[in-house]
Amino acid sequence: MLTKRENDILKLIVEQYIKLAKPVSSNLICKRLKCSSATVRSEMKALEEIGLLEKTHTSSGRVPSEKGYRYYVDNLMEIKKMKAEDMLKLQRIFKNQELVLSDCISKSLQLISDMTSYTTVILGSSSHDNLLKKIEVIPIDEANMTVIVVTDKGHVEHKTISLEDVSQKEIEKTVSLINNLIIGTPIDEVSTKLEFEVKPIIGKYVDQHEQIYNAFYHVFSDFTENNHVNVVGKNKFLELPEFADINKIKEIYNKLDDKETLRRITEKRATETDDGDDSSHNIEIYIGEENQIDDDVTIIKTTYKTKTDEGTIAIIGPKRMEYDRVVNMLEFIKENIEK
Amino acid sequence: MLTKRENDILKLIVEQYIKLAKPVSSNLICKRLKCSSATVRSEMKALEEIGLLEKTHTSSGRVPSEKGYRYYVDNLMEIKKMKAEDMLKLQRIFKNQELVLSDCISKSLQLISDMTSYTTVILGSSSHDNLLKKIEVIPIDEANMTVIVVTDKGHVEHKTISLEDVSQKEIEKTVSLINNLIIGTPIDEVSTKLEFEVKPIIGKYVDQHEQIYNAFYHVFSDFTENNHVNVVGKNKFLELPEFADINKIKEIYNKLDDKETLRRITEKRATETDDGDDSSHNIEIYIGEENQIDDDVTIIKTTYKTKTDEGTIAIIGPKRMEYDRVVNMLEFIKENIEK
DNA sequence: GTTTAGCACTACTAATTTATGAGTGCTAAA
DNA sequence: TTTAGCACTCATAAATTAGTAGTGCTAAAC
Numbered sequence: 114m115l116t117k118r119e120n121d122i123l124k125l126i127v128e129q130y131i132k133l134a135k136p137v138s139s140n141l142i143c144k145r146l147k148c149s150s151a152t153v154r155s156e157m158k159a160l161e162e163i164g165l166l167e168k169t170h171t172s173s174g175r176v177p178s179e180k181g182y183r184y185y186v187d188n189l190m191e192i193k194k195m196k197a198e199d200m201l202k203l204q205r206i207f208k209n210q211e212l213v214l215s216d217c218i219s220k221s222l223q224l225i226s227d228m229t230s231y232t233t234v235i236l237g238s239s240s241h242d243n244l245l246k247k248i249e250v251i252p253i254d255e256a257n258m259t260v261i262v263v264t265d266k267g268h269v270e271h272k273t274i275s276l277e278d279v280s281q282k283e284i285e286k287t288v289s290l291i292n293n294l295i296i297g298t299p300i301d302e303v304s305t306k307l308e309f310e311v312k313p314i315i316g317k318y319v320d321q322h323e324q325i326y327n328a329f330y331h332v333f334s335d336f337t338e339n340n341h342v343n344v345v346g347k348n349k350f351l352e353l354p355e356f357a358d359i360n361k362i363k364e365i366y367n368k369l370d371d372k373e374t375l376r377r378i379t380e381k382r383a384t385e386t387d388d389g390d391d392s393s394h395n396i397e398i399y400i401g402e403e404n405q406i407d408d409d410v411t412i413i414k415t416t417y418k419t420k421t422d423e424g425t426i427a428i429i430g431p432k433r434m435e436y437d438r439v440v441n442m443l444e445f446i447k448e449n450i451e452k
Numbered sequence: 453m454l455t456k457r458e459n460d461i462l463k464l465i466v467e468q469y470i471k472l473a474k475p476v477s478s479n480l481i482c483k484r485l486k487c488s489s490a491t492v493r494s495e496m497k498a499l500e501e502i503g504l505l506e507k508t509h510t511s512s513g514r515v516p517s518e519k520g521y522r523y524y525v526d527n528l529m530e531i532k533k534m535k536a537e538d539m540l541k542l543q544r545i546f547k548n549q550e551l552v553l554s555d556c557i558s559k560s561l562q563l564i565s566d567m568t569s570y571t572t573v574i575l576g577s578s579s580h581d582n583l584l585k586k587i588e589v590i591p592i593d594e595a596n597m598t599v600i601v602v603t604d605k606g607h608v609e610h611k612t613i614s615l616e617d618v619s620q621k622e623i624e625k626t627v628s629l630i631n632n633l634i635i636g637t638p639i640d641e642v643s644t645k646l647e648f649e650v651k652p653i654i655g656k657y658v659d660q661h662e663q664i665y666n667a668f669y670h671v672f673s674d675f676t677e678n679n680h681v682n683v684v685g686k687n688k689f690l691e692l693p694e695f696a697d698i699n700k701i702k703e704i705y706n707k708l709d710d711k712e713t714l715r716r717i718t719e720k721r722a723t724e725t726d727d728g729d730d731s732s733h734n735i736e737i738y739i740g741e742e743n744q745i746d747d748d749v750t751i752i753k754t755t756y757k758t759k760t761d762e763g764t765i766a767i768i769g770p771k772r773m774e775y776d777r778v779v780n781m782l783e784f785i786k787e788n789i790e791k
Numbered sequence: 792g793t794t795t796a797g798c799a800c801t802a803c804t805a806a807t808t809t810a811t812g813a814g815t816g817c818t819a820a821a
Numbered sequence: 822t823t824t825a826g827c828a829c830t831c832a833t834a835a836a837t838t839a840g841t842a843g844t845g846c847t848a849a850a851c
Contacts, residue, residue: 138814149824154815172815172830211670213612247590251602257760259606263590267598269610273552273760331550348709351702359698363690370687421596421612477843488795493844511801511844 115160121146122156123165124189127177131433134354136174179401179432182411186398186436193437195445199228203442207449214422218450219343222426225442226346230353231430232369236379237341237422243268243300248329250288252281260332264300266421270336274328279321287315287325303333344369355409355431368406369429377405378412379425395447396440401432411436415443417450454499460485461495462504463528466516470772473693475513518740518771521750525737525775532776534784538567542781546788553761557789558682561765564781565685569692570769571708575718576680576761582607582639587668589627591620599671603639605760609675613667618660626654626664642672683708694748694770707745708768716744717751718764734786735779740771750775754782756789 115123125145126137139153146153157175160166165181168174177185195203206212206221215237222233243264251259253273261271276284294314295306307330315322347369350356356365368374381397399405399412406412411434414427426446428439454462464484465476478492485492496514499505504520507513516524534542545551545560554576561572582603590598592612600610615623633653634645646669654661686708689695695704707713720736738744738751745751750773753766765785767778 136814140814151816151824151826152822155823158816168815170814170831172813173832174814210614211666213614215612249588251586251606253604253606253760257606259602259608261600261602261608263598263600265592267590267592267596267612269598269600269608271608271610273554273606275552327550348702348705351698351705357698359690359696359701362698362701363687366687366690421592475843479843490795490797490845491793494794497845507844509802509843511842512803513843 118146118148119156119160120189122153123160123177123181124185126157126166126175127181127185127189127433130177131435134431134433136169136176138174141174177433179403182400182432182436183403186400190437190440192441192444193435195438195441200445203445203449214419214450218424218426218446219345221446221449222343223345225428225446226349229428229430229435229439229442230346230349231428231434231439232347232349233345234369234375234378234425234427234429235341235343235345236375236425236427237343242266245296245298245300245303247296248288248291250284252284258284260329262332262336268300270332272332272335274332276324276328279324283319283321284325286319287322287329290315290318291329301337304330304337307333342372342375344375349430353431355433361409365407365410374406378414378427379416380405396443398436398440413439413443415447417447419451457485457487458495458499459528461492462499462516462520463524465496465505465514466520466524466528466772469516470774473770473772475508475515477513480513516772518742521739521771521775522742525739529776529779531780531783532774534777534780539784542784542788553758553789557763557765557785558684560785560788561682562684564767564785565688568767568769568774568778568781569685569688570767570773570778571686571688572684573708573714573717573764573766573768574680574682574684575714575764575766576682584635584637584639584642586635587627587630589623597623599668601671601675607639609671611671611674613671615663615667618663622658622660623664625658626661626668629654629657630668640676643669643676646672681711681714683714688769692770694772700748704746704749713745717753717766718755719744735782737775737779752778752782754786756786758790 122142125142129137129141139150139157142157143150143153157166160181161168161175164178165184166175167178167181169176194200202224203221206224207217209217212220218235222235225231226233243266245262246265247263249261249263251261253259256277257273257275259271259273261269263269291307291311294311295303298306307326312322312326315326319325347366350362350365356362396413396415399414401408401411404410404412406429409432410429411432412427412429413434413436414425416425417423426443428434428443430439461481464481468476468480478489478496481496482489482492496505499520500507500514503517504523505514506517506520508515533539541563542560545556545563548556551559557574561574564570565572582605584601585604586602588600588602590600592598595614595616596612597615598610598612600608602608630646630650633650634642637645646665651661651665654665658664686705689701689704695701735752735754738753740747740750743749743751745768748771749768750771751766751768752773752775753764755764756762765782767773767782769778
């Protein structure tokens with residue numbers, strides 16, 4: 114257990130480093146505490162020995178270690194309410210009756226990215242618990258038609274497909290067969306069901322069944338694959354001194370472009386102790402090596418769940434993130450989404 | 453008019469600079485031409501005097517000026533056929549019966565971005581010449597429903613909206629009114645028509661018309677605004693030495709994220725002479741200041757038009773782009789799209 | 792009158808030096 | 822336990838040096 118003064122010093126160092134991204138000197142600290150720089154220095158040394166602080170070189174000031182950030186987040190951080198003005202802006206988005214929920218979410222995370230200068234990520238509900246509600250085919254011209262698929266929760270997917278030399282009648286027959294046979298099927302089982310239950314029947318009753326079957330099959334598999342991801346404000350990384358190196362940027366951007374990597378954001382960290390969980394509000398914090406994406410970033414995330422939708426929203430920034438602000442913002446957004 | 457040898461030298465310099473991004477020396481050139489470096493030097497000087505070449509400092513080799521690139525593109529460049537292997541890969545995309553046209557386009561431009569290391573942009577057809585074909589409403593639960601709008605060319609837009617305390621009946625009435633009144637209207641006139649022709653009528657026949665009207669109004673205006681843009685391979689800029697500076701990257705990325713800036717890519721350059729047009733195939737080339745986006749890039753673009761769709765595809769790279777390859781690829785893609 | 796060899800000159804690059812200063816650690820006195 | 826004082830370290834920036842890849846020019850060679 115740390116002494117009161119050690120806590121104070123650590124807190125000051127973390128907060129100062131978050132602000133300026135420069136190693137923090139004993140002098141700067143001693144000005145805010147009523148003691149001499151020498152005293153602070155020996156305390157700092159102690160904190161370094163237990164691994165909460167680090168030096169960049171022998172005679173530099175101190176920088177928080179990952180363990181230091183973790184300790185700060187778990188024990189020292191006081192959650193910081195948003196400026197009234199910012200809160201208002203966010204509320205305005207959610208109060209705007211003209212916006213659909215999904216638009217509210219993306220707009221608000223866009224705003225958060227701007228307010229904080231960090232990158233935000235929305236990982237939409239994979240639609241795995243949606244049930245197939247309806248399919249519909251709209252003819253465009255002789256050879257083309259648009260297939261529309263709707264789920265019970267209101268997700269829509271569509272695709273324009275070409276079928277050559279297939280009669281309108283046959284298509285209609287197929288549509289009504291599908292509508293009869295697999296409505297109500299969970300969307301991620303549709304492909305299988307289509308193959309094993311519908312295909313044999315189409316084969317019997319519909320001419321040119323191969324072509325038609327293929328067309329529909331691909332529309333459905335598209336549906337299952339698309340779990341919408343939205344990364345907002347990637348450019349913010351370009352503002353941060355810790356990412357001033359073009360190669361570091363390349364590394365981060367490649368990760369942020371990779372669906373598989375992003376999906377990993379949704380995973381809970383499997384750790385011994387506390388799951389990165391910020392006790393109170395289901396906000397999870399993954400600092401540096403704690404996250405699965407990149408050792409130089411921190412990810413703060415939460416999940417939301419509404420009647421029609423669920424997903425994960427995350428904020429990605431440097432390890433010296435403004436934890437106190439970001440946690441508060443995420444809490445706020447989560448609340449607003451869920452009501 | 454330039455002499456044969458001047459042309460040869462200019463061509464060599466441009467091509468060499470495209471390859472290595474380093475100022476080209478007289479020595480390097482004289483090895484490939486049967487004359488001494490001194491001769492080359494005096495020729496280079498002449499070319500510099502007419503503004504086709506530039507120096508980076510007093511004793512550096514030469515670099516093509518924008519005018520130099522332009523001259524190269526207009527007079528010296530020989531279009532370079534793709535490697536058979538690359539051509540095959542592209543063809544495979546277009547021959548794949550399982551893919552819709554729009555998927556072919558994005559997949560092939562993804563591939564081109566990888567093959568060339570440049571960024572590609574697809575500016576989809578704004579749907580302005582689409583006609584409204586159908587609207588449909590699918591109830592989700594008591595308060596929510598999904599509105600689907602389809603145009604005659606098979607574009608689909610949808611949105612889940614919330615309406616509190618509005619009866620199903622009233623909504624159905626509205627839908628059938630809209631379907632009766634404005635089917636066949638060009639999509640970008642729908643909003644106006646909705647306001648001046650439909651609203652008054654809804655007002656008369658439908659209870660709670662304000663709420664319902666508003667909901668629909670916003671679905672339609674969304675439709676008009678979404679003209680789909682797709683920027684592929686932005687990260688490629690990070691590989692190019694001319695964009696090694698983080699601030700330059702920031703500048704470019706901000707532009708590539710800005711819809712308005714991107715829209716400008718579709719505009720034809722309004723110039724005195726030749727419109728940047730590569731005479732033969734409707735491939736347009738805009739070098740540096742010739743383009744509206746950024747002085748340090750070249751944009752090579754073309755437009756395509758099919759029965760159901762039209763749009764612009766563009767390739768954005770450094771001024772020392774591999775013009776000969778890119779032009780050929782764009783021609784190839786354009787052809788494939790259009791058939 | 793082109794072409795070329797030869798040479799003086801320029802300025803980029805990388806390595807080395809120098810100076811400055813912001814920071815620490817340690818010791819001994821308060 | 823705290824603090825003043827001092828030696829020491831190392832990053833940063835500026836200045837120096839050396840090397841070299843390139844040019845421009847001139848005068849001779851073709």
